[in-house]
Ligand SMILES: [Zn+2]
C-alpha cells in the first residue's frame with residue numbers, strides 16, 4: 001500500500017467574494033509498524049525518513065490514546081520505546097510517522113506545491129472581467145480512436161472558466177495524438 005498525500009490551500013477574498021483553491025498530490029510519507037524488536041524498529045524508521053520525519057509511538061496499537069509525539073532523535077525513540085513496552089499488554093508497541101505538517105517534510109514540500117498552484121491561479125485573470133482564478137474547470141472528451149476513428153472518452157480540449165462571470169474559453173489539446181484503441185468503446189467494448 002502506498003501512502004498518498006493530497007494538500008489543499010484556500011485563499012478566501014471576502015472583498016471580491018472569491019474563493020481560490022490550490023492543490024497538489026503525490027506519494028506521502030506514512031509508515032506504521034507494530035513490534036517488540038528494537039532492531040526491526042530501527043530498520044523501519046530509517047525507511048520512514050526518520051529523524052527528519054518525526055514519529056509517534058503508542059503502547060497498544062494505533063487506537064491507543066496514550067501517545068508519545070514529536071519523536072525526532074534516536075535517543076528520544078529509545079526512551080519512548082522503553083516507555084511503550086512497559087505499558088503494552090503484549091510487549092509490542094506501535095510506531096508510525098507523525099503526519100502533522102510541521103513534523104513531516106514530505107507534507108511541507110507538497111504544501112509548497114499547492115501554494116505554487118494557488119499562485120498560478122491568482123495570476124491567471126479572466127479575459128472578460130479581470131477576476132483572478134481563471135483556470136481549467138472541465139475537459140471535453142471525444143478524442144478519435146487511432147484504429148476506427150470513433151470518439152473515445154479521452155480528452156480533446158480543456159475548458160477554462162471564470163469564478164465570477166460566465167466567460168468560458170475552450171482550448172484544444174493540440175499535442176493530442178489519436179486515442180489508443182484500448183480506450184475505444186468500439187474496438188474495446
Ligand atoms: Zn476504435
Ligand SMILES: [Zn+2]
Nearest residue numbers: 126129162165
Ligand atoms: Zn470573468
